[in-house]
Amino acid sequence: MSDYSNIIKDGLWNKNVATVQVLGLCPLLAVTGSVVNAIGLGLATTAVLLGSNTVVSLIRGGVNDAIRLPVFVMVIAALTTCTEFIMQAYTFELYQILGIFIPLIVTNCCILGRADGFARKNPVLPSILDGLVMGLGFMIVLILLGAFREMLGQGTLFSNMDLIFGSAAENWSIKIFDNFPGILFLALPPGAFFGLGLIIAIKNIIDDKMDEIKEQKASPVGIRSKRVRVTGHIT
Amino acid sequence: MLKSISKNAALLGLFAIVTTGLVAFTSTATKEKIVEAQHQALEKALLEILPDGQHNNDLLNDYMEVHHPLLAHKNPQEAFFARKDGQPYAAILPSNAPEGYGGDISLIVGLRYDGTITGVRVIPPHSETPGLGDKIEIAKSNWILGFNGKSLENTSDKSWKVKKDGGEFDQLTGATITPRAVVKAIHNTLKYFDHNKEQLFRDSYALQHPKKQKQP
Numbered sequence: 192m193s194d195y196s197n198i199i200k201d202g203l204w205n206k207n208v209a210t211v212q213v214l215g216l217c218p219l220l221a222v223t224g225s226v227v228n229a230i231g232l233g234l235a236t237t238a239v240l241l242g243s244n245t246v247v248s249l250i251r252g253g254v255n256d257a258i259r260l261p262v263f264v265m266v267i268a269a270l271t272t273c274t275e276f277i278m279q280a281y282t283f284e285l286y287q288i289l290g291i292f293i294p295l296i297v298t299n300c301c302i303l304g305r306a307d308g309f310a311r312k313n314p315v316l317p318s319i320l321d322g323l324v325m326g327l328g329f330m331i332v333l334i335l336l337g338a339f340r341e342m343l344g345q346g347t348l349f350s351n352m353d354l355i356f357g358s359a360a361e362n363w364s365i366k367i368f369d370n371f372p373g374i375l376f377l378a379l380p381p382g383a384f385f386g387l388g389l390i391i392a393i394k395n396i397i398d399d400k401m402d403e404i405k406e407q408k409a410s411p412v413g414i415r416s417k418r419v420r421v422t423g424h425i426t
Numbered sequence: 427m428l429k430s431i432s433k434n435a436a437l438l439g440l441f442a443i444v445t446t447g448l449v450a451f452t453s454t455a456t457k458e459k460i461v462e463a464q465h466q467a468l469e470k471a472l473l474e475i476l477p478d479g480q481h482n483n484d485l486l487n488d489y490m491e492v493h494h495p496l497l498a499h500k501n502p503q504e505a506f507f508a509r510k511d512g513q514p515y516a517a518i519l520p521s522n523a524p525e526g527y528g529g530d531i532s533l534i535v536g537l538r539y540d541g542t543i544t545g546v547r548v549i550p551p552h553s554e555t556p557g558l559g560d561k562i563e564i565a566k567s568n569w570i571l572g573f574n575g576k577s578l579e580n581t582s583d584k585s586w587k588v589k590k591d592g593g594e595f596d597q598l599t600g601a602t603i604t605p606r607a608v609v610k611a612i613h614n615t616l617k618y619f620d621h622n623k624e625q626l627f628r629d630s631y632a633l634q635h636p637k638k639q640k641q642p
Contacts, residue, residue, distance in 0.1 A: 224556065258434045262441050269445035273452040280459035283467055290551055344557070351565075375557040 198317055202324025209332035210391045214301040218292045219333060220383040224344065227351045229337030230330070231285045232292060234355075235274050237326025239296050240305060242270040244322030247310040263306045264297075271297045285354040301325065336386045344378035346371030472506055472518055475536035475545025481508035481515045490630040496618040498522040498611065507630045514539045514627040519619060523611035527603040528553025531562070535615045539623065542577040546570050546612060559604035569598060569605070578616050586613035 208214050215236070222228045246266050254262050275293045278286045286293065296302065305325055310318040342348055346368040352360035376382050469486055476485070485508050493502035503520035516538045523531040531552045536544035547564060554560045561567040572595060587593025588605050597605045619626075 254437065255434070257430075258438050261438060265441050265445045269448050272449045276452045276456040276460065280456040280463060283460075283463035287467075287550055373557060378557040379555075 194317065195320060198321050199324050202321060203328045203331070204394075206325075207332065207394075208301040208325055208329040209387070210394045212301060212304070213391075214304060215299040215329060216387075218295060218299065219329075219336070219387065220380055222289055222292050223333055223336040223340055223383050223386070224378060225341040225347075225351065226334060226337040226349050227285070227354055228288060229333035230355055231278075231282070231289055232296075233326070233330025233333045235278060235289075235293055236296055236299060236302070236329055237323065238274050239267065239270050240302050240326040240329075241319065241322040243267045243302055243306050244310040244318040245315065246270070247306040248313060248315045248318035251311050259307070259311065260303075263303055267302050267306065268297050282355060288354070301329065332387075332390060335390055336383060339386045339389075340377050340382055342367050343374050344382060345373050471534065471547060471549075472536075475534065475547055476508060476516055476518060477544065481510050483507075483509040483512075485518075488630060488634055490626070490633050492519065492626070494618055494622075496614040498524050498614065505626065505630070507627060509627075509631075514623070516544060517619065517623070517626065519615055521611050521615040523607040525603070525607040525610065526552065526554055527559050527601065527607075528555070531604070531608060531611070533608065533611060533615075535612055537616070537619050539627075540577070541579065541616060541620055541623075542575060543573050543612070543616070546573045546608075548608075554604050555601065558598065558601040561598045561601070562604055562608055567598075569596065570608075572596060573612055578620055583613075586610075 202208075206212060209219055218232055218236070222232050243263070243266055247263055250262070271294060274296070275286070278289075278293060305321060309321050313321070338348060341350070346366065348365040348367055349360075350364040352363040356363075374382075377385070465486065472485060485506055488507045488509065489504045490507070491502040492505045493499060497503070497520065499520065499522045503522075505520060506518040507514070508516040508518075516536065518534055518536050521533040521535050523533060529552075531554065532549035533546060534549060535546050538544055547570065548562050550563075552560075552562075554562065561569050564570055581594065584592065585594040586609060588595050588597040588602060588609055590597050590602055591606065593609065595605065595609050
């Protein structure tokens with residue numbers, strides 16, 4: 192059980208694809224201009240990651256080291272192409288907006304990374320979970336970044352959500368600022384770098400705080416304790 | 427050694443076949459749906475710039491490929507023709523603005539038969555600067571609606587320019603090159619239509635009704 196909870200923690204926080212491994216930057220920076228784009232790419236990436244982890248884990252016994260990489264790449268490429276077809280069929284307008292970044296999921300290092308680093312060595316169930324939470328972790332960062340840039344770059348939030356969720360979502364768009372010209376810098380790719388930097392910085396601050404709290408708990412300063420720790424961490 | 431090579435090769439080949447099979451299967455399974463989605467997107471885009479209710483032919487199937495230096499396409503593109511009781515009513519021409527800030531900008535231009543613009547839209551993708559040049563998109567600003575109702579008759583050749591160049595079309599804040607390219611492309615499209623409209627409607631009609639053509 193603790194194994195599974197570790198996988199979840201790793202995917203969402205400790206080894207988060209975007210903030211810790213810093214993989215998949217190309218789509219991350221390019222399509223996070225709005226929340227709907229972020230969700231679209233996040234879902235597509237998660238789907239491919241989930242599929243490739245599952246397949247790689249299933250075939251892990253039959254593929255030796257010499258040919259494992261080409262096989263993984265083939266699996267990932269096939270799954271990405273299928274995802275592309277499906278998006279084209281059911282979310283055509285979103286597919287047009289995301290354009291080249293859907294086929295480019297093939298080159299997202301995190302997918303081959305999880306296939307080779309995790310799914311190849313683990314049974315199917317943990318691999319599926321790993322693919323799912325790694326994808327979710329990536330998607331959460333995409334959405335945060337998308338929301339940040341959409342709010343300050345365009346002055347709206349959740350605009351065009353009907354591209355994914357159908358006509359029910361047509362009224363989800365929220366106007367945050369009226370007559371807001373938008374901060375151009377944030378709408379452009381440099382704004383994505385800036386936003387991602389902020390997100391990573393905030394994550395690191397939280398990590399530091401957590402460590403501090405943990406440390407304090409681990410070594411409560413007793414009344415009679417006379418030793419003073421000057422350097423180093425408690426192991 | 428040789429044995430392991432051939433074994434690996436066979437395995438790789440097997441995976442190639444299986445993955446290709448998967449792609450082929452998905453492709454076949456989604457083909458119809460994709461065509462339908464493309465069709466819908468096209469119909470939506472076309473009807474948007476050609477207010478519905480006036481023509482009564484099947485607009486989506488009344489098309490012909492056009493190719494002309496004034497339209498500035500690298501490859502032939504489809505033009506659509508609207509008719510009312512068989513009479514030419516309006517057309518939607520593809521156009522291209524090759525001098526955009528980031529290269530080509532694809533456009534569709536809706537024109538009444540008399541040469542008045544009913545609407546213009548930019549076809550994604552384009553590479554104009556987000557926040558500046560991309561205001562030519564209807565989703566970003568109303569700038570593109572400024573062409574509605576314009577024609578060669580009510581707007582002189584001199585006026586088919588952005589205000590900065592002495593014409594009557596607004597430029598966009600921080601972007602002059604993009605609107606300049608679009609204005610020029612639309613002006614060229616109007617000239618093309620003016621010269622060729624009779625031919626266009628005749629040819630496309632002949633294309634749609636091959637049986638009615640008399641054999642010489």
